[in-house]
Amino acid sequence: MSDAADGAGDEGRSRPEVTDTPLRVEGLSKRFGGITAVDGATFEVERGTLTGLIGPNGAGKSTTFNLITGMLTPDAGTVTFDGEDITGLEPYEIADRGLVRTFQIARELQEMTVLENMMLAPKGQRGERLWRSVLPVARRDVVDQETELLERVWEILEFFEIEHLAEEYAGNLSGGQRKLLEMARALLTDPDVLLLDEPFAGVNPTLERRLLDHIHELRDRGYTFLLVEHDMDLIMENCRHVIVMHQGRILTEGTPAEVKRDEAVIEAYLGGDV
Structure with a gap:
């Protein structure tokens, strides 16, 4: 990778060393009327790993993501991040703590350029205020921050x-390019753990390989x-640990080899014994 990868990875980062398992989900449940979408899900994600969450359509994977990241409020259970109970917090509060997600359908601002989309992502920007406009020191602080941010934006754009x-409008990008933009925006928030929801959906094989290469490099640099x-197959070839959901429950978890041999997994995916 280029020097840009260094800027996208370790530079300026201060990782919490709270626990080797930054994300813990315990007894998570969610019902929609008479339908139980998630039923007592419990699992952990180890720091510095690429963990896969798989299951047939309707297994409850995306709902679980929404519960973890505050898009939905669970009916029961807890989500713990770096030792803190974050259950029920607003999505922005969870993201501010370093737990950031992407979406199955990219949510870029289509009428803004790629660069403008990126500049909106980072937290803690000082922005424009009346008092800043009349105080020279305050104006310099804003300019310095924008210069530093712009440098980091370009580093991450180069990394991806x-x-x-x-300068291209985000609405003109291909599906694969939008996935790259969304992951770039997520990385710009300086996350500790990234939750990726179907990042390869609608992506051609060439871009899929590029995305995987970027994910592996970031994991090697300490991201989770x-x-x-x-x-x-993609999960089995790229993840060290795999969690399988079925009908809202955690069916099994383990190494790819262990999951492949599990008869319950075979039945859940294929509807019978093999």
């Missing part, structure tokens, strides 16, 4: 190899990933 699209994906 989309710097040539900086929880990945929802329908493609079992």
Whole structure:
């Protein structure tokens, strides 16, 4: 990877050393009327790993993501992040703590350029205020912050190899390019754990390989990933630990080899014995 990867990875980062398992989900449940979407889900994600969350359609994977990240409030159970109970917090509060997600359908601002989309992502920006406009020192602080932010934006765009699209409107990007932009925006928030919801959906094989390469490099630099994906082969080839959901419950978890041999997994995916 280029020097840009260094800027996208360790530079300026201060990782909490609270626990080797930053994300813990215990007894998580959610009902929609008479339908139980998530039923007592319990699992952990180890720091610095790429963990896969798989299951047939309707297994409850995306709902679990929504519960973890505050998009939905669980009926029961807890979500703990770096030792803190974050159950029921607002999505922005969870993201501010370093637990950030992407979406199955990219949510870029289509009428803004790639660069403008990126500049909106980071937290803690000072922004424009009346008092800043009349105090020279305050104005310099804002300019310095914007300069530093712009440098980091370009580093991450280069890391994801989309710097040539900086002035392109996000609405004109292909599906794969939008996935790259969304992951770049997520990385710019300086997360500790990234939850990726179907990051390869609608992505051609070439871009899929690029995305995987970026994910593996970031994991090697200390980032932690929880990945929802329908493609079992992709999960088995790229994840060290795999969690399988079925009908809202955790069916099993383990190494790819262990999960492949599990008869309950075979039955859940294929509807019978093999």
